[in-house]
Amino acid sequence: MKQPCPYQQALDLEWTAILDISLATVAERAGVSVSTVSRIVNGETRRASPETVARVLRAVEEVGYRPNSVGRALRTRQSQVVAMLVANLDNPVMATIASSTEAALRNAGYVMILCDTHDRADLQDEYLEAMRSQLVCGFVLVAAVPSRVLSKLCHERAPLVFVTRRSPHGVGAFVGIDDRAAGAAVAECFVSDKRQRLGVVLPVHSSPAAKARVAGFADRLAELGVDPRTVRHEMGEGTSHLDVGYDAAHRIFEAGPVHDALFCLSDQIAYGVHRRARERGIEIPEACSLISIDGSPLNAWIAPWLCSIQIPYANYGEEIVSSLKCVTAEETAEDRILPIQMASYYGPIAKD
Amino acid sequence: MKQPCPYQQALDLEWTAILDISLATVAERAGVSVSTVSRIVNGETRRASPETVARVLRAVEEVGYRPNSVGRALRTRQSQVVAMLVANLDNPVMATIASSTEAALRNAGYVMILCDTHDRADLQDEYLEAMRSQLVCGFVLVAAVPSRVLSKLCHERAPLVFVTRRSPHGVGAFVGIDDRAAGAAVAECFVSDKRQRLGVVLPVHSSPAAKARVAGFADRLAELGVDPRTVRHEMGEGTSHLDVGYDAAHRIFEAGPVHDALFCLSDQIAYGVHRRARERGIEIPEACSLISIDGSPLNAWIAPWLCSIQIPYANYGEEIVSSLKCVTAEETAEDRILPIQMASYYGPIAKD
DNA sequence: CTGAAAGCGCTTACAG
DNA sequence: CTGAAAGCGCTTACAG
Known part of the structure; x- marks a missing residue:
């Protein structure tokens, strides 16, 4: 049988000892069994007499009982x-x-x-x-x-x-x-903005989700009468998408602002592209507009030049x-x- | 005595059943007691014969035993x-x-x-x-x-x-x-930059840490011969620091760029101030320089106008x-x- | 070198 | 309406 360790015995060194207020402590105080206490603290109140319930709840209050999640987890698996x-x-x-x-x-x-x-x-x-x-x-x-x-x-x-x-x-x-739909939405934007010289900036290693975005983009462009083969795909290296965008944009902007719109697969990629553009003296969005996917709330504050499909994260x-x-x-x-x-x-x- | 539930009995519905590979399972397979298995899986190998150790480790491997953290936590408290x-x-x-x-x-x-x-x-x-x-x-x-x-x-x-x-x-x-030192560093910056019309942007409700930053700033200014009473303190309302900066800057910029340097207590406050400046047509940092505390790595990408004390988070x-x-x-x-x-x-x- | 036993705190059939 | 008992998986004196 368990010997409940009373409050006062808690050593300074053993701070967990204070958790020794177990069902048994409450049971002893209320003069009932642990089974009864367990049922009541778990809301099984109708199977006990009102007096018992009251007595138990008072005891719970008095000793400051809190159930031990670990004991319960072990039992209930x-x-x-x-x-x-x-x-x-x-x-x-x-x-x-x-x-x-x-x-x-x-x-x-x-x-x-x-x-x-x-x-x-x-x-x-x-x-x-x-x-x-x-x-x-x-x-x-x-x-x-x-x-x-x-x-x-x-x-x-x-x-x-x-x-x-x-x-x-x-x-x-x-x-x-729907990643395909997100890509398609970007395509619609470019076309309605009358952008002509399009590009896509994506990571070298892209997930199936990323591929779906690009595919949705290309398919919708085709539907809207733009030959997807005219779109440049530039892949960037890097562990973070910031680096990916920065790396890809290095090549994209090499020959000046030959593109007037870039689809960046994520906000972070767009940030990377923007940094490169800034260093190259290319105006965003005037010379080249950027559309990305994510729609971080931070964009409104520090990236007002970015247009982004908003995902309700x-x-x-x-x-x-x-x-x-x-x-x-x-x-x-x-x-x-x-x-x-x-x-x-x-x-x-x-x-x- | 525990009845170890063999692998095959695991129901499809009870995915946790597979965790029923316990010490007992291993013990049975190795033909030893759970105590012995427990010791060995806990690295207490020198108190057992080499043959036993080998047999137990093999059994562990064969049944794919992983210790149950919950059982251990309950026992060791x-x-x-x-x-x-x-x-x-x-x-x-x-x-x-x-x-x-x-x-x-x-x-x-x-x-x-x-x-x-x-x-x-x-x-x-x-x-x-x-x-x-x-x-x-x-x-x-x-x-x-x-x-x-x-x-x-x-x-x-x-x-x-x-x-x-x-x-x-x-x-x-x-x-x-050292929050006081961080504030002092900002003061030194302003003075060495020959900034004259200084301001501090801080939240209405500021923590002791925030107060220390402001105090360190003021004290160092005084040491450098600047009367701290000439410094404007503007407090902003808002739950996020973005809002705080935006709100405070509304009043700061009301009369145009009367300040040439603002100490923003955090990067987020600086972002808020910057947005307001942008909307007011005030050039940052040309007309008014911003120094904040945090030094987010993101600043290099999208807030190149910001100077920030870097904290190694x-x-x-x-x-x-x-x-x-x-x-x-x-x-x-x-x-x-x-x-x-x-x-x-x-x-x-x-x-x- | 090894094992039986107790117990961590809890829940839950089961018996009364 | 209530309680004794078993057991979740583990560790650890203790005995041999």
Whole structure:
């Protein structure tokens, strides 16, 4: 039988000792069994007499009882912890998704373990194993890469939600946008702006999502009567998209402003292109307009020269959590495709 | 006695069932007791015969055993999880700190639960309670506010590390910069640039750290022969520092460019001021130079007009983890004051 | 060198 | 309406 360690015995050195206010402590104080206390603190109040309920709740109050999540997790074989694996936390887009997911999880009663996989399959696997051993109740993967453990989890029908990039192993829920449509929207913009000498700036190694954006762009251009073969595709090297844009633009601007419009696959790429243009003395957007995808709120403040398709990253959190609830309940979660919106160049704030 | 559930019995519906590869499974396979397996997987190999060790390790390999962190945490009353409470994840500074801390924790064998307190004392308390019930082995608080539970933890000598802002209750380790020195560095800049009509842009509600920056600025100005009373202090309203800068600059620029240099307490405030200047047609930095504190790497890309004291946020993670190790080991952790560095306006990248 | 046993805090059939 | 008991997976004195 457990010997509850009374409050006073807590050593200065053992700060966790104070958590020794367990069900047993409450039970002893209320003069009932731990079973009864457990039921009552879990809201199973109708199966107990009103007096007992009152007595237990008072005891809970008096000793300041807080349930131990670890004990419960071990018993139920499931915690209230969700694992969030992100390819690159330094990327503001992923940081925004992480932030909104954290808030949505909290509202739903969960907490989030956040892991940065640095886009590496080995780290992703390491984290997936570690998270499973934490008995997490679900996995959220932002921009996942294919990997051994991930494939295993997919086949075990683990509760997985993929964000931004679809499951590399075919199974799992998805939250994101219609990447082809986003590319198409950019094409429409260029054509309605009567831009003639078009270019696309993309990373050397691009994900399926990135490829879909480019394909949607090209297809819509063709539909609008522009031969996609006249469009220049310039790939940039670099770990961050900032570098990618900067690197690609180096070649693009070599011969001066021969292009009058560039499709940048992300805001960060556009920032990189812009820096190069600045250093080359090319006016943006006058000499060459830039359209990207992301629509960071920061653009209104420090990148007013950028036109960007807006992706509602701040709303991803609640969609992710809804999706997670579906997959946890073994329901087949349909894809959640969020709406995108064209953003214009930024003038003064409206209220001004 | 436990009945290990063999691999094959795992239902499709119960994906966690696969974790039923426990010490008992390994023990059975290796023909030894769980005690022995436990010791060996924990590296206690010299107390066992070489043959046993080999047999156990082979069994571990064969069944694909991974220790269950929850079982261990319950038993040892301590997990390998660290709680990170951040005042505002949307703030890029805090996102960078979170990101670097995640990496440092991983290298040290920990994982991080990330919580966004939105600068609210009630949420901070809620999270602190929840994290304690997860048996986290330490707390990292970025820009903590005073609160009931935090005060309790401080007095219990819980393993606490405070980042950016010192402990509001006096006890706990600290990682950050010398805020007075940062303010003083800005003052030196202004004086050596021969700026005459100075201003400070700060939030209406400023933390002790913010006040220290302003005080350091004023004191150094006085030492350099500038009467601090000639400096205008303009406070801006807003939840984000972007709004703060934008709001304050509305009044600052009302009468045109009467100031030739503004000290912005953070990069975000500077962005807000810059947007207002742009809308007013005031040239930055020609008509009015801006110096801020933070030195975000993004400045080089999209805010070349900004001069900013650089704080090494990307190095905070390892300092935080070192500090955490001290406080966990009950050593008295001294403050860790990181060096700051003046950043200049950004020209082309050097290699270019 | 190895194992039986106790127990971390919790939940949940089951019996009464 | 309530409680005794088993057990989640692990660690760790203790005995042999």
